[in-house]
Amino acid sequence: MDLRIGGESAYAYTGGKAFDPRLPAIVFIHGGELDHCVWILQSRYLAHHGHAVLAVDLPGHGRSGGAPLANIGAMADWIVALLDAAKLDSAALVGHSMGSLVALDCAARYPERVNRVALVGTGFPMRVSPDLLEATKASEPEALRMINFWSHAAHAHYPGNPGPGFWVAGGNLRLLQRQKPGVLHADFAACESYRSGLERAAQVKCPALLVLGRLDAMTPARVGRDLAGAIPNSMLKTLNDSGHNLMGEKPDEVLDALVEFLRA
Amino acid sequence: MAAPRPLQFDTLSLHAGQRPDPVTGARATPIYFTTSFVFRDADHAAAMFNMERGGHVYSRISNPTNAVLEERIAALEGGVGAIATASGQAALHLAIATIAGAGSHVVASRALYGGSHNLLSYTLPRFGVETSFVDPRDLGAWKKAIRPNTRLLFGETLGNPGLDVLDIPSVSAIAHEARLPLLVDSTFTTPYLLKPFDHGADLVYHSATKFLGGHGVAIGGVLVDGGTFDWEASGKFPELTEPYAGFHGMDFQEESTVAAFLLRARREGLRDFGACMSPASAFQILQGVETLPLRMERHVENTRKAVEFLARQPGVQSIAYPELDSHPDHALARKLLPRGCGAVFSFDLKEGRDGGRRFIEGLRIFSHLANVGDAKSLVIHPASTTHFRMSDAALAQAGIGPGTVRLSVGLEDPEDLLEDLSRGLRAAKA
Numbered sequence: 001m002d003l004r005i006g007g008e009s010a011y012a013y014t015g016g017k018a019f020d021p022r023l024p025a026i027v028f029i030h031g032g033e034l035d036h037c038v039w040i041l042q043s044r045y046l047a048h049h050g051h052a053v054l055a056v057d058l059p060g061h062g063r064s065g066g067a068p069l070a071n072i073g074a075m076a077d078w079i080v081a082l083l084d085a086a087k088l089d090s091a092a093l094v095g096h097s098m099g100s101l102v103a104l105d106c107a108a109r110y111p112e113r114v115n116r117v118a119l120v121g122t123g124f125p126m127r128v129s130p131d132l133l134e135a136t137k138a139s140e141p142e143a144l145r146m147i148n149f150w151s152h153a154a155h156a157h158y159p160g161n162p163g164p165g166f167w168v169a170g171g172n173l174r175l176l177q178r179q180k181p182g183v184l185h186a187d188f189a190a191c192e193s194y195r196s197g198l199e200r201a202a203q204v205k206c207p208a209l210l211v212l213g214r215l216d217a218m219t220p221a222r223v224g225r226d227l228a229g230a231i232p233n234s235m236l237k238t239l240n241d242s243g244h245n246l247m248g249e250k251p252d253e254v255l256d257a258l259v260e261f262l263r264a
Numbered sequence: 265m266a267a268p269r270p271l272q273f274d275t276l277s278l279h280a281g282q283r284p285d286p287v288t289g290a291r292a293t294p295i296y297f298t299t300s301f302v303f304r305d306a307d308h309a310a311a312m313f314n315m316e317r318g319g320h321v322y323s324r325i326s327n328p329t330n331a332v333l334e335e336r337i338a339a340l341e342g343g344v345g346a347i348a349t350a351s352g353q354a355a356l357h358l359a360i361a362t363i364a365g366a367g368s369h370v371v372a373s374r375a376l377y378g379g380s381h382n383l384l385s386y387t388l389p390r391f392g393v394e395t396s397f398v399d400p401r402d403l404g405a406w407k408k409a410i411r412p413n414t415r416l417l418f419g420e421t422l423g424n425p426g427l428d429v430l431d432i433p434s435v436s437a438i439a440h441e442a443r444l445p446l447l448v449d450s451t452f453t454t455p456y457l458l459k460p461f462d463h464g465a466d467l468v469y470h471s472a473t474k475f476l477g478g479h480g481v482a483i484g485g486v487l488v489d490g491g492t493f494d495w496e497a498s499g500k501f502p503e504l505t506e507p508y509a510g511f512h513g514m515d516f517q518e519e520s521t522v523a524a525f526l527l528r529a530r531r532e533g534l535r536d537f538g539a540c541m542s543p544a545s546a547f548q549i550l551q552g553v554e555t556l557p558l559r560m561e562r563h564v565e566n567t568r569k570a571v572e573f574l575a576r577q578p579g580v581q582s583i584a585y586p587e588l589d590s591h592p593d594h595a596l597a598r599k600l601l602p603r604g605c606g607a608v609f610s611f612d613l614k615e616g617r618d619g620g621r622r623f624i625e626g627l628r629i630f631s632h633l634a635n636v637g638d639a640k641s642l643v644i645h646p647a648s649t650t651h652f653r654m655s656d657a658a659l660a661q662a663g664i665g666p667g668t669v670r671l672s673v674g675l676e677d678p679e680d681l682l683e684d685l686s687r688g689l690r691a692a693k694a
Contacts, residue, residue, distance in 0.1 A: 035521055142267075155279055156280055156282050163318045164530075165331055165338070165345045165347055167280070167339050170343055170345070174492065175521055252317060252319075
């Protein structure tokens with residue numbers, strides 16, 4: 001679905017079904033240097049199970065126009081503008097990595113617009129080392145390879161993995177490489193400079209779910225647990241044997257956690 | 265900041281795509297001999313059919329043993345995923361059928377495996393897909409042959425029979441300028457010798473029957489998607505960028521920014537054409553892939569010795585191997601194939617058609633058969649076998665001489681192989 005926000009095009013995948021704003025809405029927010037398709041299985045399932053789904057491409061990412069937004073607060077404001085454009089009074093927000101900070105900030109600052117918030121592969125502070133931040137600017141291809149390496153727990157699946165034929169790490173790397181130059185640095189700088197995570201966490205009024213990967217090297221589970229402890233009404237789900245790319249490495253487990261949370 | 269060290273090729277050959285089964289502890293990849301897979305409940309079944317959850321439904325579409333092979337080859341190639349097929353020919357057909365249909369056009373190198381040439385020249389035109397063949401070394405010809413309805417450029421990493429080295433960087437640049445993908449048959453080189461995606465190719469396929477399997481026991485193919493081509497930006501591929509009535513109105517590019525081709529190839533091509541690989545074959549090919557780096561190194565080492573030996577023989581008129589200064593693609597081979605130019609090459613005997621026949625019959629170790637890429641050394645004399653009906657003039661047009669012999673050098677002791685070649689050369693002179 002194509003919307004207009006602030007004079008720019010804004011794309012959102014609707015889960016393979018026509019968008020119906022009368023249904024309970026869910027907005028999926030991707031992480032840095034990625035796009036909507038990281039949520040394909042989860043968003044498609046929920047769209048076919050009674051929800052109005054918008055899996056967005058943030059400004060400057062994927063099919064959306066404009067430049068990447070400079071900070072997490074601006075991205076949260078953009079999500080509210082998206083709700084307005086889609087004529088939604090409120091929605092559940094599901095965010096991954098950078099997108100989880102956006103969802104957190106939005107839920108805290110716009111409590112009347114956010115009825116649930118799920119944070120996947122999350123933590124606060126979401127630190128980016130000075131060397132990596134510099135690499136995102138000076139040597140983007142190398143930085144992408146490092147980020148992709150640190151985003152996965154293992155080189156292989158167990159038998160019966162749910163993505164037949166897909167090399168998850170290879171797919172994630174290509175998706176990272178597909179974004180426009182400059183987006184990576186903007187996104188990682190936004191994560192690094194976000195300072196109000198704990199303050200916002202304490203302000204969240206709606207139910208919250210945190211889904212963490214026990215082997216996450218980008219947002220370690222320990223930091224995720226600290227954030228969960230700062231959110232008044234939160235549940236925590238830690239997935240064994242998963243790294244930061246939880247939707248790719250453990251798609252069914254992430255979906256099951258979301259279904260249970262949204263149903264509760 | 266310590267840079268991470270990703271797993272290297274040799275390690276991926278053994279481990280990519282598979283870990284020990286957590287239930288049984290099986291270290292090797294199990295062969296999942298089952299046609300179908302049980303659903304957890306009705307909702308799970310519906311979700312599987314609508315691509316809301318991943319997993320296996322029916323072994324024509326996917327199978328856990330095949331999935332390990334697919335992921336392993338994708339990892340070795342540096343792609344986003346792969347599809348195992350019944351044969352290399354099935355992989356080529358699947359690639360073309362996914363993005364071309366009646367009224368489409370392909371530009372292909374004329375230096376192709378005979379089976380591929382047959383498919384493009386005679387069979388696909390019956391279904392409305394035409395092909396223009398070009399000299400792979402003539403970059404202007406590639407460009408000139410592109411038409412508004414062209415959907416694909418296609419060549420082999422090492423062409424048949426003269427081992428023309430495909431200039432992948434230049435041909436892919438021509439393809440991309442025309443908003444078209446480049447498909448490459450990488451059978452002769454395998455990812456150990458050449459990774460076409462690193463040089464600009466968009467799709468790669470293998471006859472896994474050859475070096476990937478390596479032991480001449482299983483027929484199979486693998487089609488790999490590099491995830492690099494932007495089908496949406498091209499604007500020429502509605503099969504991937506517009507809703508498909510045959511699969512829930514799915515817009516594959518919208519579903520997956522980088523794997524749209526692979527999604528349609530599996531959800532349509534494997535489903536409808538059905539040229540899937542048996543899990544037994546996948547298992548056998550996986551055994552070969554585990555030793556691919558070791559075997560390819562030895563294949564190339566033995567081949568270099570055979571080439572060097574034959575080059576010194578008075579009964580040999582010429583040898584087509586890109587590592588030789590005399591080969592027209594020598595410089596390109598040094599750039600694209602620093603690890604070697606494979607283990608299949610042709611040479612011409614001065615004794616002509618009869619000499620070729622005598623050479624073959626004089627050999628004791630090289631097996632006379634129509635295959636390449638086996639652990640065992642193989643030989644064929646096209647003028648008395650695959651092309652025996654053709655006159656010398658017709659053979660010349662196909663780049664084959666009456667005394668042309670093709671070798672696929674195996675893993676035997678190199679001195680034994682050289683002795684066998686000596687035996688053949690003595691017989692050829694008689």
